[in-house]
Amino acid sequence: MRIQVINPNTSLEMTVSIGESANKVAVANTEIIAVSPEEGVPSIEGHYDEAISAIGVLKLVQQGREQGVDGHVIACFGDPALHAAREVADAPVIGIAEAAFHMATLIATKFSIVTTLSRTKIIAEHLLHQYGFAHKCAQIRCIDLPVLDLENNEQATYQKLLENCLAAKQQDGIGAIVLGCGGMAKLAERVAAEIDIPVIDGVTAAVKLIEALHGLGIKTSKWGDYNYPEQK
Amino acid sequence: MRIQVINPNTSLEMTVSIGESANKVAVANTEIIAVSPEEGVPSIEGHYDEAISAIGVLKLVQQGREQGVDGHVIACFGDPALHAAREVADAPVIGIAEAAFHMATLIATKFSIVTTLSRTKIIAEHLLHQYGFAHKCAQIRCIDLPVLDLENNEQATYQKLLENCLAAKQQDGIGAIVLGCGGMAKLAERVAAEIDIPVIDGVTAAVKLIEALHGLGIKTSKWGDYNYPEQK
Amino acid sequence: MRIQVINPNTSLEMTVSIGESANKVAVANTEIIAVSPEEGVPSIEGHYDEAISAIGVLKLVQQGREQGVDGHVIACFGDPALHAAREVADAPVIGIAEAAFHMATLIATKFSIVTTLSRTKIIAEHLLHQYGFAHKCAQIRCIDLPVLDLENNEQATYQKLLENCLAAKQQDGIGAIVLGCGGMAKLAERVAAEIDIPVIDGVTAAVKLIEALHGLGIKTSKWGDYNYPEQK
Amino acid sequence: MRIQVINPNTSLEMTVSIGESANKVAVANTEIIAVSPEEGVPSIEGHYDEAISAIGVLKLVQQGREQGVDGHVIACFGDPALHAAREVADAPVIGIAEAAFHMATLIATKFSIVTTLSRTKIIAEHLLHQYGFAHKCAQIRCIDLPVLDLENNEQATYQKLLENCLAAKQQDGIGAIVLGCGGMAKLAERVAAEIDIPVIDGVTAAVKLIEALHGLGIKTSKWGDYNYPEQK
Amino acid sequence: MRIQVINPNTSLEMTVSIGESANKVAVANTEIIAVSPEEGVPSIEGHYDEAISAIGVLKLVQQGREQGVDGHVIACFGDPALHAAREVADAPVIGIAEAAFHMATLIATKFSIVTTLSRTKIIAEHLLHQYGFAHKCAQIRCIDLPVLDLENNEQATYQKLLENCLAAKQQDGIGAIVLGCGGMAKLAERVAAEIDIPVIDGVTAAVKLIEALHGLGIKTSKWGDYNYPEQK
Amino acid sequence: MRIQVINPNTSLEMTVSIGESANKVAVANTEIIAVSPEEGVPSIEGHYDEAISAIGVLKLVQQGREQGVDGHVIACFGDPALHAAREVADAPVIGIAEAAFHMATLIATKFSIVTTLSRTKIIAEHLLHQYGFAHKCAQIRCIDLPVLDLENNEQATYQKLLENCLAAKQQDGIGAIVLGCGGMAKLAERVAAEIDIPVIDGVTAAVKLIEALHGLGIKTSKWGDYNYPEQK
Structure with a gap:
């Protein structure tokens, strides 16, 4: 196929x-x-x-x-x-947003999203609301770096991403993290390994x-x- | 201005x-x-x-x-x-959808929408849900004629529109009707006069x-x- | 008229x-x-x-x-x-509450309310819930001064109002502020000018x-x- | 007491x-x-x-x-x-509305309301929404007789009430009926006996x-x- | 009976x-x-x-x-x-959860829950959601001691409970507290007396x-x- | 695996x-x-x-x-x-209920459920509500035959199932049907072929x-x- x-x-x-x-x-x-x-x-x-x-x-x-x-x-x-x-x-x-939400709800009762710029937060909220997952998302966290930094400035974005995922794990009362950008797909596995909690990337x-x-x-x-x- | x-x-x-x-x-x-x-x-x-x-x-x-x-x-x-x-x-x-919804809620506790094709119903539902007016909309009724008939086949569409508005008035427990298409703007006043209930057009x-x-x-x-x- | x-x-x-x-x-x-x-x-x-x-x-x-x-x-x-x-x-x-809510949602995806006493907060919540705007209100902030201080103690209330509006702007992830009291109408313009964000007063x-x-x-x-x- | x-x-x-x-x-x-x-x-x-x-x-x-x-x-x-x-x-x-709603939800998963005039329906809806019971109310049925007929025209109102309660029982997929008027309190027991389903009156x-x-x-x-x- | x-x-x-x-x-x-x-x-x-x-x-x-x-x-x-x-x-x-929720909403517009382990929080959330009381619960607080400590370690659990109830009273904008465990029933009166706010226990x-x-x-x-x- | x-x-x-x-x-x-x-x-x-x-x-x-x-x-x-x-x-x-709901929402904006006894309807409603899919389910239809008839009385249940699926397709404004019983899994393909609309079975x-x-x-x-x- x-x-x-x-x-x-x-x-x-x-x-x-x-x-x-x-x-x-x-x-x-x-x-x-x-x-x-x-x-x-x-x-x-x-x-x-x-x-x-x-x-x-x-x-x-x-x-x-x-x-x-x-x-x-x-x-x-x-x-x-x-x-x-x-x-x-x-x-x-x-x-990829819906894909990640669906998967997250199959393995955890609550998840947090870690995404890029704060201004995109409302887009995730609209989708959660439309799809019906709003009550399953504990928090949307933003690393506040532009999308293209995921390509051009990978180490810094990874660091920020990691910090936010860790904060989500420790503070949000969740069971899984959803990565809020297609460009983060490549980092999912590494983050998951480092902080030991399921990290869902929508692309995969x-x-x-x-x-x-x-x-x-x-x-x-x-x-x-x-x-x-x-x-x- | x-x-x-x-x-x-x-x-x-x-x-x-x-x-x-x-x-x-x-x-x-x-x-x-x-x-x-x-x-x-x-x-x-x-x-x-x-x-x-x-x-x-x-x-x-x-x-x-x-x-x-x-x-x-x-x-x-x-x-x-x-x-x-x-x-x-x-x-x-x-x-014009949001405009009509806002105005309708200022003069009635419930409204119905009368729109064109059935397939557009979901679009209205998504908007009602996103804007927060879903519980104020009693019914979405469709005349099931294409949008362009509003220009090309005005008498027939008017008739269908009128029937649906009348049904909404009598059956839906509402106080106002929202017209669900920009092309219906010109018909709002005529319908309102004929069935004697506020009819809101979004353009105006x-x-x-x-x-x-x-x-x-x-x-x-x-x-x-x-x-x-x-x-x- | x-x-x-x-x-x-x-x-x-x-x-x-x-x-x-x-x-x-x-x-x-x-x-x-x-x-x-x-x-x-x-x-x-x-x-x-x-x-x-x-x-x-x-x-x-x-x-x-x-x-x-x-x-x-x-x-x-x-x-x-x-x-x-x-x-x-x-x-x-x-x-004036509904008026302010409607207007706010036309120019921002989220708003905060700044009102008077904490005990009135529930009234605003009931209205937001009934009207359908609950998911658009990020926060209700209270200056915790009585309504009549808006007449008798204008400078102090203005100061408190300003602080709360600024906090809302910086912390709530909003695009607009709704003033939660008719007596605040006269202060809307001044606050808006000072903190540079749309401030909606319900009276106007x-x-x-x-x-x-x-x-x-x-x-x-x-x-x-x-x-x-x-x-x- | x-x-x-x-x-x-x-x-x-x-x-x-x-x-x-x-x-x-x-x-x-x-x-x-x-x-x-x-x-x-x-x-x-x-x-x-x-x-x-x-x-x-x-x-x-x-x-x-x-x-x-x-x-x-x-x-x-x-x-x-x-x-x-x-x-x-x-x-x-x-x-008495809240009392009836609370009691109904303790003995049935869904209830219908049978009340007086259609114009009061929205009041019940607002209460259901505010209290949080909207998803537990299957239907609001109106006998469309004025409240005072409950005193002046008891036989006719009883008949109408009975018909509506029976229809609710058979068509609404419910387990209990809530009577929507203080004046109906005296009829609750009789209706319940006649149609054999719990009928909740808010006064009692x-x-x-x-x-x-x-x-x-x-x-x-x-x-x-x-x-x-x-x-x- | x-x-x-x-x-x-x-x-x-x-x-x-x-x-x-x-x-x-x-x-x-x-x-x-x-x-x-x-x-x-x-x-x-x-x-x-x-x-x-x-x-x-x-x-x-x-x-x-x-x-x-x-x-x-x-x-x-x-x-x-x-x-x-x-x-x-x-x-x-x-x-006892539903009993406490119902009673709390009859005497306060908002309540907080104080319960045992954090992992049980989701159970309370599911119930609030199913019963319709989610918008009336301001906060779920956990003392993070096991249920059996209520029998075996009563003084320590009472202290933790008290602290959490006090925090709820002062920070959550509520009018009542719901105790989130049958084993806490015996402590309700003492807590209520000490912090002077209605404390609802579900057993009673x-x-x-x-x-x-x-x-x-x-x-x-x-x-x-x-x-x-x-x-x- | x-x-x-x-x-x-x-x-x-x-x-x-x-x-x-x-x-x-x-x-x-x-x-x-x-x-x-x-x-x-x-x-x-x-x-x-x-x-x-x-x-x-x-x-x-x-x-x-x-x-x-x-x-x-x-x-x-x-x-x-x-x-x-x-x-x-x-x-x-x-x-299998959640599985079917998730899949249905990926290929249609609305679905109906066709299940067995009416008394199980509330179970599906509770799940839809808890999972967040309530607004995506147009209708729950019941064939009102016991589950075991799916084994013992296959032709009659198939007929009833088919009728209900057809009614759902024609009347509910949906894009897909969810079968509401594990025992119906074996019939999904046949129904789908006969009425030409996606039919989702939760087992598969x-x-x-x-x-x-x-x-x-x-x-x-x-x-x-x-x-x-x-x-x-």
């Missing part, structure tokens, strides 16, 4: 890194196709960046569908264009959920509001 | 009709600038159409800001790109809310997540 | 100050009629004061209706007798919302539970 | 009937003092009637406190002036809850917002 | 102490039958302990029903097997609620999901 | 059938170990049956852990003893979720309330 992993921003380094994370967990016969839009924003750090990224995401989903992929991952923690992508696709489409979680749905023969429903877009 | 009224779809007839509705309620010294994007979708009837429309909306908001307008109305009932537009703008930005409601905020000297907050988009 | 601004307590100084605030934002041809009950409580600082004030508010609304006013503002942050007043009135009736917000509804030709719904009181 | 049962309307017949219902369930050494205000409304059928009744209720609570009663029941299904009464009282104060429920709190030595908390009203 | 008070753990000392607390508040003609299962866990401090205790609780309820008791109290703060017990019983069954609260329901002639509903278990 | 699939009732036929369903979707190298308790109830159709089944489930989980299985599925739609099982296990534990969904978690190297969190039961 083939899974299209879409990095909604234009940062190629991040696309590669996300693709690598996805590959690490995919089963042997799953091919990961990591892609990013030609045009858009280099990183997604707010409502505007997200809205702008939608068109690129949707083009890539359409392209993936034409290639006959078996699932699409939207690898940005705001799950941009998720509902729209499901109209375009027939295979399953999964956002989404890949496994796509594989799971595929194994069940379940695709995006075409009955109702996820039907293909209306032709005018 | 000048208010930019953005029709997020490319249907010029609808832009004109929305502009006229806006003009009817604007005070004497308010200039209405009705605009629509050059590229996009001719009507918005689902998640995809909405996501696609975002980029056009944001360009127009940016343009309006450069022109120094005093407020922006997003005249599609899904409030597409609302949060993103507030990052771009400094003047207030109001979506949004214009008056912009005027109200302007009169208070209150603009979109630039403290927090509505600050201008991050420069990379 | 004429708007009746009701101060539900008997403090005439506050009635005058509220009337002045209302006048500042009303459009040229709007006449503000600031009134207060002959009997009642000198300030409203709890459930009891509020319940006692209801009868005076309702008499004034009735009187305003006989005078043919175009809207009524209930200028106490507990919105006392709001639903009852809407039964008596046919013009719109708006409480309510006046503009009444003007907005009036401009839309929308009155309190007489269909359903806001119909005139049952005759026995 | 002595329990003051306050009928918030001025209908003496109803005061007597409520007092009799209270007496039936009170233990041997409990004295029921059934009272009603001298001035007010003959029946409570909306927001206005309720607001008007508050002042009479509060005077009676104050009077009861001076007499040293051990608890106060507010015997109108809207629980008018409940929070205010708790500021005035030191003994416990219980509204409130009396027993007062006795229960009294037996625990627990009074209205004077720490926090139920403290005595502020002296100005 | 006879009330069966079930201590779901096997600690006989606790059964005796709970029985004594129950007896203190029961009316003269109420006989308290304090029982505990022969097999099970010596204390209940988590999901597992609770699940394990269910079978013992249900056997005792069955036994109580055969003895014709008039009500059953499940005296563990997790309300283990509550819904199941109601299927088995025909008399009322009340858990449940006894009085059973008496109240009994006085109303209301039993567990056998219409719907609390009907006797299906025979296979 | 090895997954233990626990049928919480004692019906061996159902254990076999559930095991077969699980096997169908498991990947090649996953071994399914289908087990059921020696003692317990032959089918689970209410709160009591569920509580009784807990002890058997927990013994089996403990046994599975000693065998070193990589995950546990609790194959009854009430997810009995789920939280308790997670304390006992270190591998992931998944209930849970197996795939276990595989997914295993692939991520994520186990039940031992930090916090899912830690091993307290030793006394």
